[in-house]
Amino acid sequence: AQKVTQAQTEISVVEKEDVTLDCVYETRDTTYYLFWYKQPPSGELVFLIRRNSFDEQNEISGRYSWNFQKSTSSFNFTITASQVVDSAVYFCARPRPGANSKLTFGKGITLSVRP
């Protein structure tokens, strides 16, 4: 199976620190999508971003930015000036090979932002 690896399991930072969440994926596809989802303490999963493999430009949305590098099969997520509300579990995901819509998720990274 083509995996999604989130090697970090737990990260703890102090508010206002920058933090990067790593995601490494395996793929034999030439075209694919990558996703990040957030699971706050309330439990629901919230979509953050979808990136097409054709587009290697970094994405920035407010304090969030994503660095996609096909050469290293990585799709890392950086939170700038972290806030307590950023505390959550973050999942990287990609569709299974040849499988429309069926996402394979990484194991998730638990981020704790302390005041």
Added chain:
Amino acid sequence: DADVTQTPRNRITKTGKRIMLECSQTKGHDRMYWYRQDPGLGLRLIYYSFDVKDINKGEISDGYSVSRQAQAKFSLSLESAIPNQTALYFCATSDRGARGANVLTFGAGSRLTVL
């Protein structure tokens, strides 16, 4: 009201009991999914359905069954619950969209404890 509604939100049951988790959606999406979340394991796909007449096994379907009663309803059953089925269960939906590009909309989750 939530786009994807799961009931019950919490359930404690005993080994051997039959349990049904229900999911309904107002997104108008054709595709529905059941995932299971365990600590440290991320989300794993149990079953998915691309339309009312289509039911497919995911990576961990043993011990589970599903029913797609209508476009908007997809239920997950545990015929004889066992303790290692204790987990957080998520229903999700997506539209058809481009191959592999579908964003999942998740329900709030159903926490099941099997004693």
